[in-house]
Amino acid sequence: MKILITGSAGQLGWELCQTIPPGCPWIIEAVDVDQLDITNESDVAGWMSRFKPDLVINAAAYTAVDRAESDSDQADRVNHLGAGCLARQATQVGARLIHVSTDFVFDGLQSHPYRPQDKPNPMSVYGRTKRAGEQAVIEATGGQALMIRTAWVYSAHGHNFPKTILRLLRQRPELGVVCDQIGTPTWAKGLAQAIWQAATKPELRGILHWTDAGACSWYDFAVAIQEEAEQCGLLAATATSIKPIGSEDYPLPASRPAYSVLDCRDSYRLLDRQPSHWRRSLRQMMTTATAGQLLVAI
Template sequence: MLENVLVIGKNGQLAIEIKHCYQNKYNFIFKGKEEIDLQDEENLHKIINENNIKIIINCAAYTAVDLAESEIEKADILNYKCVEILAKLAKQYELKFVHISTDYVFDGKTNTPYNENDETNPLGIYGKTKLKGEQAIMEVTPKNTIIIRTSWLYSSYGKNFVKTMQNLGRQRKELRVVFDQIGSPTYARDLAETILNILPVIQNEKPEIYHYSNEGVASWYDFTKEIMKISQIDCNVKPIESKDFPTLASRPSYSVLNKQKIKEKFHIEIPYWKDSLEKCISILQKGDIL
């Protein structure tokens, strides 16, 4: 009998990729904000019991980095308080629990890839609330639980940087993009496949943190240049400094994640970011996307 998996945040790009990738090893139940209130604990108990849920994958998050600076309570509820509730449910029902976090828990004031145990120091509300969510999980200590920090997530589905740059590149002759913020683009499909591959072997007494992004390093400028190249869009991309493109929230200038822990623990290989970008854009060019 297949185990039932509750995937929360069904309208986000990662959940959609999980839906696209999953094989008949599990029975997936996808829920979005219109179907599930993560603050309604009574209803969450009901969903878990009625559907005999054995695994929760939490893809839901408040991800509007700049808007979070003014919508602090909304970000705090979804990224922290609701995560704490899910962690307590995972512990009570002895469920496997996979929670997605972010590279924005770091301040970027380094020049070497971050390990899972490196000191956190988020710069903005988004990163601070995501870190609070991580800390809540660690304090609740549900078994068979992992937190996966990822970075610069994109997909052929939903709203994301790749699709935004493609649209802007087709509309304008020139784009100015920051070159002094460094990280690793991550194809949501690669992350989805990794989650599905490691689900059967998640087994730990207390929550573990892992880093996952595609291999390689890029600036947003490099990323944009490659998007235009692969998409065959004739747009002149010019590098600018972050100070020339002010935002409400500060971003880490360097947020490359060290993936050695997840590669060694689960014996996985991680694709190079340019190769994955090509796959994503190929799907976009076929036009069969959301």
């Protein structure tokens, strides 16, 4: 099987490259925007006709949620039109597509986990462009693609909430973190492994949800990051106190869902894979990453 991974320099793309199942006979090409811009249809068509993949895994996206509010054309180009272009060109050469989407397609008004079939109602430009991307993928592939929605992704590689919190903990005596948005932190490594599992199941199509297990607020997540960092010696026992604050006390350009926990039971069953609890994943990520990866220069 020949596999093309797009967005390979991002968090998920990088973890996909790190977790290629050992001994697998697959031929894998992993490319980021400088080699393959998914919005450039003739380049995408060229890649497809030259490499002739059997499977395309789209880890490319515009993920700057707040910047997207003032840069909606580019967010739409990548998350909507780019996803559609990749889906169309993959279909042209008979390749299956695994596409990745987000919990931010939901409005967060629910108080129990969102199932894949629940009605999306995005609240931000990012969420709307990702939802439009899902629809474009369905249209271009006649519903044959597999889409995996995930949430609150972090990795030792790339930019993410744990690294921001570690930086702020080294800079500030006190930190306020939002306590009224609930979701599930998800280690990109576990997500990547789930995607590799999905790669071996060509019968899977439609929408699945995959996150680590459990749920918490950004405040809980920040406190856990501080505790784990102290435990593994990344931070000296710090005097920084983390305080819970409301979303209204931390206004951002993009609205976020207050509750975006995803119901992943179908995917755990279909992929025959149990997720780690988010707290265990966080510990594993922090104990296996190097300090250089986690502690971004202040």
